[in-house]
Amino acid sequence: MRPTRFASNAxxxxxxxCVSLLAAAPAPLxxxxxPAAAKPTPLEASVDRLAKHPAVTASxxxxxxxNAWTLDxxxxxxxxxxxxxxxxxxxxxxxxxxxxxxxxNVRIDKEGNVIGEVRGxxxxxxxxxxxxxxxxxxxxxxxxxxxxxxxxxAPGIGDDCRGLAVVLAVTKQVITQKIPFSGRLLVVGNVGExxxxxLRGMRAIFAGPxxxxxxxFISIDGTGFGVTNGGVGSNRYRxxxxxxxxxxxxxxxxxxxxxxxxRAIAKIADLEASTTPKVTFxxxxxxxxxxxxxxxxxxxxxxxxxxxxxxxxxxxDARLQKALREAVVEEKARWPQSKAALTLQIDTxxxxxxxxxxxxxxxxxxxxxxxxxxxxxxxLTISSTDANVPMNLRIPAxxxxxxxxxxxxxxxxxxxxxxxxxxxxxxxVLLAVLGMLGVK
Numbered sequence: 550m551r552p553t554r555f556a557s558n559a560x561x562x563x564x565x566x567c568v569s570l571l572a573a574a575p576a577p578l579x580x581x582x583x584p585a586a587a588k589p590t591p592l593e594a595s596v597d598r599l600a601k602h603p604a605v606t607a608s609x610x611x612x613x614x615x616n617a618w619t620l621d622x623x624x625x626x627x628x629x630x631x632x633x634x635x636x637x638x639x640x641x642x643x644x645x646x647x648x649x650x651x652x653x654n655v656r657i658d659k660e661g662n663v664i665g666e667v668r669g670x671x672x673x674x675x676x677x678x679x680x681x682x683x684x685x686x687x688x689x690x691x692x693x694x695x696x697x698x699x700x701x702x703a704p705g706i707g708d709d710c711r712g713l714a715v716v717l718a719v720t721k722q723v724i725t726q727k728i729p730f731s732g733r734l735l736v737v738g739n740v741g742e743x744x745x746x747x748l749r750g751m752r753a754i755f756a757g758p759x760x761x762x763x764x765x766f767i768s769i770d771g772t773g774f775g776v777t778n779g780g781v782g783s784n785r786y787r788x789x790x791x792x793x794x795x796x797x798x799x800x801x802x803x804x805x806x807x808x809x810x811x812r813a814i815a816k817i818a819d820l821e822a823s824t825t826p827k828v829t830f831x832x833x834x835x836x837x838x839x840x841x842x843x844x845x846x847x848x849x850x851x852x853x854x855x856x857x858x859x860x861x862x863x864x865x866d867a868r869l870q871k872a873l874r875e876a877v878v879e880e881k882a883r884w885p886q887s888k889a890a891l892t893l894q895i896d897t898x899x900x901x902x903x904x905x906x907x908x909x910x911x912x913x914x915x916x917x918x919x920x921x922x923x924x925x926x927x928x929l930t931i932s933s934t935d936a937n938v939p940m941n942l943r944i945p946a947x948x949x950x951x952x953x954x955x956x957x958x959x960x961x962x963x964x965x966x967x968x969x970x971x972x973x974x975x976x977x978v979l980l981a982v983l984g985m986l987g988v989k
Contacts, residue, residue, distance in 0.1 A: 589921075592911075596918040596984045604729065605983065608722035609976050615718075616972040620701070622646070623714035623965070624694040627706050632690070633745040636661055636682040643682065643738040646717060651724045652736060660753035663738040667723055669986065673732025674764035676986055678719065678978075680712030681742035681750065681770060681935060685959050700966040707955035707965040711974075712769035713738055715951040718975040719982060731987040735763070742770070742935050747899040751938040765912050765985055766946035768935040769978060772955030772965060776916045777948035779931030780940040782862045782903025784854045788813070788873060789894040794839075794846030803844065803889035804880045807837055810848040813876035817852070820868055826857040828865050851898065857931055859903045859941070870895075901933055904940025912945040912985060919981040923973060949978055 589597060599605060612619070631639040644663045647655045652665035663682070684705035686692070694703040703710075720736050722728070741749035754760070771777075790806035790813075814832055822828040830852070837848035854869060856862040877893050906913055908929060920927035932948065939946035952974015957963040 590914075590918070592914055592984075593918045593921055596915070596922050596980065599984055599988055600922050600980060602728075602988055604726045605980070605988070608726045608728065608979055611722055611725070612718060612975045612979070613972045616967070619714050619718040619972070619975060620967060622717050623706065623710045624696075624701055624703075626713050627694055627701075627703050627710040628692055630686075630688065630690065630692055631682050631684050631705070632686055632688045633683055633741070633743060635688060636740045639682050640738060640740070643713065647720070647736065650717065650721050652720060658753065658757070660750055661740040662750045662754060664754075664759075665736050667720065667734040667736065669732045669734070670729040670989060671731050673730070673986060675733045675735060675762050676765040676767065676982060677735040677737055677754075677759075677763050678716055678982060679737035679739050679751075679766070679768045679935060680714075680716045681709045681768070682713065682738045682740055683743050683746055683750075684708070685743045685745075686961075690961070699968050699971075700964050702962060702964045704961050704963055706963055707772045707953075708958045708963070709742070709770050711772055711951040711953065711955070711965055715769045715975050715978055719979045722975075722979060723982075728983065729989045730983055731989070732764075734982065734986065735759070739935060744899065748901060748935060748938055751935045755938050755942060755944075760942075763939070763944060766936060766939040766944055767912075767978070767982065768946075768948045769951050770934050770948050771932075771950040772953045772974075773950045774920060774925045774927040774952065774974070774977065775930045775950045776913060776920075776927050777930045777932045777934055777936060778906040778908065778910075778913050778940075778946075779857055779929075780902070780904040780937035780946075781855050781857055781931055781933040782859060782937065782941075783899065783901040783933060784862060784866050785898040785900070786852045786869075787896045787898050788850050788852060789896070790848045790877070791890075791892045791894065792844070792846060793889050795844045795889075797842040797844055800844055802884055803887040804884050804891035805844050806848040806891065807845045808883075809876045809880035809891060809893075810835070810837070810850055812879055813873050814850065816872035816876060817869065820865065820872070822865065823861060826861045828854075828856045828861050830854050830865060830869065855933075856903060857905070862903055902937055902941035904937055904943075904946075906936075906940055906946055910945055912947055915984040916947055916949060916981045919977055919984050922980060923977050925973060925977060927977075949981065950974065952977065 655665040739750035834851040838845035936946040953971040
């Protein structure tokens with residue numbers, strides 16, 4: 550679940566608690582409490598007009614009537630395995646589907662990202678629209694999709710097969726309806742978004758020749774309606790404490806790597822963590838030792854640090870590093886007569902950059918304006934997504950949800966329920982994209 554902060558200007562629907570409270574109020578109170586409709590801002594008025602453009606209304610209608618096609622894309626993509634670092638088969642199929650839609654210059658880069666282009670009717674900005682190809686599930690996972698009414702069930706069906714299907718659906722309408730937008734739309738299926746991938750797909754794109762030409766970035770990742778404009782950064786480490794080891798009785802009196810790790814964990818547990826900006830720390834995995842009567846030669850733990858800002862993440866990281874080293878000094882001091890070595894090795898498992906796209910930025914306001922026009926409530930959220938990379942580079946970036954209702958992300962029984970209005974997700978994304986690029 551994403552931590553969420555509600556946006557007061559995000560759309561026409563109130564949070565459920567507010568609705569239930571109003572429903573329980575007497576009629577006179579309801580009449581008094583009903584606010585006057587807020588006058589739309591110039592951007593909101595512009596998006597309202599855009600939704601009435603003939604090509605856009607035709608696209609909206611097609612996204613609804615052809616919703617079965619979108620769901621078929623979602624299900625069939627999901628049944629192509631894409632475990633971490635093995636997204637090749639799904640990438641090849643995704644590139645094929647781009648070409649069949651008429652996307653130009655479709656290619657797969659060295660990292661494995663699928664990239665294509667749709668050129669607008671006139672010069673303008675370049676916007677990248679992406680969904681991620683990879684899943685968290687290991688090779689051999691059964692990814693066959695089960696259907697139960699409007700619900701699809703399979704590992705990865707929401708995260709991020711929904712995003713990949715929405716990118717295809719939006720791309721199809723832009724091309725089919727010949728929407729006269731300005732600029733260039735880059736459509737992407739990228740690798741490496743999930744944990745082990747460490748955002749390698751987006752890192753490659755924004756370190757390559759496209760970086761300086763991308764003016765705005767949208768990833769589609771998640772279900773429902775939400776605008777992620779805060780990127781939670783994370784530092785992940787595998788920490789080893791090492792020594793010669795020995796018999797628990799015969800070699801007693803030497804520094805113990807497991808005890809050193811225990812001292813470190815206690816120090817980590819006592820770290821102070823701010824709430825504004827939010828900072829978190831976690832020792833998630835510990836291992837080591839060979840038997841109950843052996844001083845272990847190695848003790849290992851894996852640590853996750855997170856924060857909404859790069860500065861706060863760097864500060865908690867510095868205090869972690871200090872605690873890890875102090876544990877070595879203290880364990881050695883416990884056994885001053887011992888000549889046995891005790892060493893510390895810290896391996897980096899992953900570094901995700903933190904970043905923020907301000908609430909007041911054009912890309913955020915356009916996303917919210919599109920939600921308002923669609924009459925859906927879209928809260929602003931903070932999470933860790935592909936948008937972290939451009940956010941960190943101060944390129945305007947958001948992650949948008951793809952509609953419908955998702956449950957059990959990263960579990961084997963993950964589900965996506967399209968209900969009766971799942972098509973509104975692609976409609977919202979299309980309107981937001983066109984609102985950012987502009988249509989004649």
